[in-house]
Amino acid sequence: MRILYYDWDEFNGEDCRDAMRRRGHEVVTFRDRADIGKRDCDCVFSFDYFPEIAEKCHEHKISYISWVFDCPHYPLYSGTITYEENRIHIFDKRLCEELKTQGAKHVYHTPLGVNEERLRSLGLATQPESYLHDVTFLGNLYDNEFNFFDQATFPEDIKEYLADVIDAQQLIYGKDIISDKRLIDASMMEMLRSFIQFEDTGKYSVDYDRVILDIIRKKVTVTERRKILEALGDCFDTTLYTTPDAKPVPGVTNLGLADYNAQMPYIFHNSKININMTFRCIPSGIPLRVMDVLGSGGFLITTYQDEIAEYFEEDKDLVIVRTPDEFIEKTAYYLEHEDERKEIAINGQKKVFEKFAYTKLLPEVLTKNRI
Numbered sequence: 001m002r003i004l005y006y007d008w009d010e011f012n013g014e015d016c017r018d019a020m021r022r023r024g025h026e027v028v029t030f031r032d033r034a035d036i037g038k039r040d041c042d043c044v045f046s047f048d049y050f051p052e053i054a055e056k057c058h059e060h061k062i063s064y065i066s067w068v069f070d071c072p073h074y075p076l077y078s079g080t081i082t083y084e085e086n087r088i089h090i091f092d093k094r095l096c097e098e099l100k101t102q103g104a105k106h107v108y109h110t111p112l113g114v115n116e117e118r119l120r121s122l123g124l125a126t127q128p129e130s131y132l133h134d135v136t137f138l139g140n141l142y143d144n145e146f147n148f149f150d151q152a153t154f155p156e157d158i159k160e161y162l163a164d165v166i167d168a169q170q171l172i173y174g175k176d177i178i179s180d181k182r183l184i185d186a187s188m189m190e191m192l193r194s195f196i197q198f199e200d201t202g203k204y205s206v207d208y209d210r211v212i213l214d215i216i217r218k219k220v221t222v223t224e225r226r227k228i229l230e231a232l233g234d235c236f237d238t239t240l241y242t243t244p245d246a247k248p249v250p251g252v253t254n255l256g257l258a259d260y261n262a263q264m265p266y267i268f269h270n271s272k273i274n275i276n277m278t279f280r281c282i283p284s285g286i287p288l289r290v291m292d293v294l295g296s297g298g299f300l301i302t303t304y305q306d307e308i309a310e311y312f313e314e315d316k317d318l319v320i321v322r323t324p325d326e327f328i329e330k331t332a333y334y335l336e337h338e339d340e341r342k343e344i345a346i347n348g349q350k351k352v353f354e355k356f357a358y359t360k361l362l363p364e365v366l367t368k369n370r371i
Contacts, residue, residue, distance in 0.1 A: 001025045001043070001366060002025070002028065003028070003042065003045050004028050004030055004035070004036065004039055004044045004045070005028065005029045005044075005046070006031070006044065006050065006053060007029040007031055010048070011260040012047065012115075012288070013047065015114070016047070016067075016113075016115070016358055016362075017029070018115055019113075020362060022359060023362055025366070033050075033052050036053065036056035036060060036062065037056060037059065037062070041062065043062065043063040043065050044056075044062055044064045045064075045065045045066075045067075047067050047069060048066065048069065048073060049075050049076055049081075051078035053066075054078070054080040054081070054086060057083070057086075061085065062085060063087060064083075064085050064087065065089070065366070066086070066089065068089065071279065071282045072211075072281050074206055077205050081102065081103065082104065082105060086104065086106055086107075087106050087365075088104055088106065088107040089108050089110035089365055090107060090108070090109060090285075091109075091110065091111055091285045091288075092285030093284050093285065093307060095283060095284075096108065108368060110365060111285070111291075111307070111311065111356055112291050113356045113358040113362075114353075114356060114358065115357070115358055116295065116357040116359070118261075119265055119295050119297075122265055131269075132270050132271075133239040133271040134236050134239075134271070134273065134335060135232055135236045135237065135239065135271070135335075136241070136267060136271035136273070136274050136275065137229060137239075137277070138240075138241040138274070139225075139241075139276075139277070139289060141222065141225055141240075141247070142218055143246055143247050144243065144246070146218075147222055148196065148215045148218075149216060152195045152196050153195065154195055158191060158195075162216065165177070165178065165184070166216065166220050166223060167223075169217075169280065170223060170224040170227070170324065171323065173303045173304040173305075173323070174284075174305055174306055174322070176280070178213050178217050178220070179213055184213070184216075189212065196212055217279075218279075218280070220280045221279050221281075224280075224324070225277050226249055228275070228277060230250055230251060231324070231328055232252070232275070232331060233250060233251025233252040235331070236331060236332075236335065238251065238252045239255060239271070240254045241254075241258040241264075241267065242256070243256075243257060244257065264296070265292070266296075268292060268296035268297075269297045272335060273299055273300075273301055273331055273335065274293045274300050275300075275301055275327070276290055276293065276300060276301070276302035277302075278305050284306040286305065286308050290302060290308060290318070293348075294317070294318065294345075294349055295349060295353070297346070298348075299334065300319065300348060301318070301331060301334070302320055303322075304322045311355070312348070315344070317344065317347050317351045318348050319334065
């Protein structure tokens with residue numbers, strides 16, 4: 001198959017292209033969307049969904065395969081998702097079902113993957129001591145200019161009420177209470193609209209009430225990641241890899257950004273315990289961080305998600321927590337039980353290589369391309 005691959009410098013792009021080539025496909029990259037229709041191909045492929053590419057593929061009657069790993073990903077609310085040429089793969093089952101109700105004709109649930117050959121070849125255990133940590137979180141704290149919740153000016157009574165909702169959500173994993181209309185009803189939403197303004201570009205049919213809920217979910221993530229990291233930092237030697245401009249977390253060492261290919265696998269492999277706190281905008285899916293930690297042979301403690309519990313065996317492939325307090329309890333336990341920790345890391349890597357290697361997922365993705 002000849003694949004015209006849209007390269008937008010996404011961090012996992014070369015991993016996927018390498019797997020495509022190893023499966024025997026010809027891969028031609030492009031950056032100018034005007035190239036669609038000028039080059040002979042069997043399909044166009046991109047990570048995430050681009051309405052402009054969908055338009056071009058619709059014009060030229062070419063299959064457009066998109067594999068979405070971002071959430072929220074508002075381009076999915078473009079009217080172009082109904083085009084016959086689309087083959088949209090979503091890593092989250094609930095989001096997949098939602099798209100179907102919006103008229104997407106060819107949308108599939110496909111978990112995210114890893115390049116098992118690259119990870120096997122890295123020699124992950126033979127690294128300098130700078131990558132050896134007791135407890136590690138590698139991810140965004142979202143306490144920057146994109147934390148729109150803190151930029152809004154709410155009246156004191158609304159601010160206090162939302163603070164209570166945010167605190168309550170932090171205690172519950174795997175269930176979204178932000179969308180419960182008993183907590184944020186129509187009258188509350190109307191008030192929130194007056195304090196959170198949007199520029200409507202007309203490009204997407206976005207439900208801005210949903211965007212407001214996502215802003216609140218992001219605020220939950222901002223708050224809980226800091227709280228959990230502070231609690232871990234109080235008890236353990238805890239390291240953070242995140243943006244250099246992130247606000248300091250007491251008791252936690254911030255080593256800045258880690259390169260996806262050159263550093264991240266070594267950090268995951270050599271940290272005794274890796275932490276995943278799933279971004280609250282993801283309803284049910286498995287974050288890419290989970291696949292990356294396990295694919296690197298790292299030991300993982302993660303918040304509960306329906307699909308994590310469905311695809312992985314708890315306390316065999318990884319460790320799941322259902323309350324914030326369990327982070328401390330289970331981190332303490334597994335720091336003291338090295339043999340159990342190493343066995344779980346080995347099992348997790350084996351599961352990811354067997355079920356979620358790109359070479360295992362791509363045949364299903366690419367065979368759905370025909371129109």
